[in-house]
Amino acid sequence: EVQLEQSGAEVKKPGESLKISCKASGYTFTTYWIGWVRQMPGKGLEWMGIIYPADSGIRYAPSFQGQVTISVDKYINTAYLQWRSLKASDTAIYYCARHPGTYCSDSTCYGGEQDGVDVWGQGTTVIVSS
Amino acid sequence: DVQMTQSPSSLSASVGDRVTITCRASQSINSHLSWYQQKPGKPPKSLIYSASSLQSGVPSRFSGRGSGTEFTLTINNLQPEDFATYFCQQSDSIPLTFGGGTKVEIK
Numbered sequence: 001e002v003q004l005e006q007s008g009a010e011v012k013k014p015g016e017s018l019k020i021s022c023k024a025s026g027y028t029f030t031t032y033w034i035g036w037v038r039q040m041p042g043k044g045l046e047w048m049g050i051i052y053p054a055d056s057g058i059r060y061a062p063s064f065q066g067q068v069t070i071s072v073d074k075y076i077n078t079a080y081l082q083w084r085s086l087k088a089s090d091t092a093i094y095y096c097a098r099h100p101g102t103y104c105s106d107s108t109c110y111g112g113e114q115d116g117v118d119v120w121g122q123g124t125t126v127i128v129s130s
Numbered sequence: 131d132v133q134m135t136q137s138p139s140s141l142s143a144s145v146g147d148r149v150t151i152t153c154r155a156s157q158s159i160n161s162h163l164s165w166y167q168q169k170p171g172k173p174p175k176s177l178i179y180s181a182s183s184l185q186s187g188v189p190s191r192f193s194g195r196g197s198g199t200e201f202t203l204t205i206n207n208l209q210p211e212d213f214a215t216y217f218c219q220q221s222d223s224i225p226l227t228f229g230g231g232t233k234v235e236i237k
Contacts, residue, residue, distance in 0.1 A: 037174075044217065044228055044229075044230050044231045045174065045219070047227060047228065059225075060225075061224070061226075095173050101162075103224065114179050114183075115162045115163075115180055116163075116180075116219055116226075117176055119176070120173040120176070121173065
């Protein structure tokens with residue numbers, strides 16, 4: 001069974017750093033893009049970016065570029081989302097999501113035929129409050 | 131960025147009804163459109179990809195249609211477990227973008 005298991009809820013203060021994780025199982029981690037989606041309290045879904053674990057090729061949404069860092073450790077099948085300095089406006093649920101489609105990074109394209117997201121993690125709640 | 135506009139933002143329906151949700155893209159996205167269902171306190175669940183293909187395990191009362199800029203999600207014979215919020219998402223170009231959501235409530 002394909003699963004994405006995310007790390008637990010976090011409560012942090014503004015200015016603190018944070019790294020949350022998403023451990024994949026049940027499939028070949030290096031052959032699917034994996035990414036992150038934000039959901040602020042009571043709001044809709046926002047796509048943040050994706051990474052291709054085989055070579056760490058990465059694509060960010062412009063609104064999140066420079067605000068967060070997406071990374072991966074392909075040897076332990078785990079993706080990460082990291083902040084250097086949290087703000088109150090980072091308070092949200094963050095979902096990791098497997099993307100089975102084809103996307104390109106640095107003119108190299110990888111992936112499959114199916115678009116969108118096919119598997120979601122359970123979500124990590126991040127609360128940033130002084 | 132491709133803007134995705136869903137309508138209506140909410141609707142009330144009864145068990146057994148047919149419900150249709152519309153998603154419009156600000157430019158052509160071919161058939162790169164997915165639909166998701168989200169219940170309170172839960173992660174989204176993937177329903178449909180490539181505009182009309184059902185994810186494995188999704189009941190056949192869910193169907194999707196469309197291409198280019200206009201898409202629909204139809205739920206036939208609405209069941210109690212279908213009351214939720216539905217989101218569309220385009221994956222034709224990065225950044226991938228979601229519609230604002232449609233909340234399906236019990237009448």
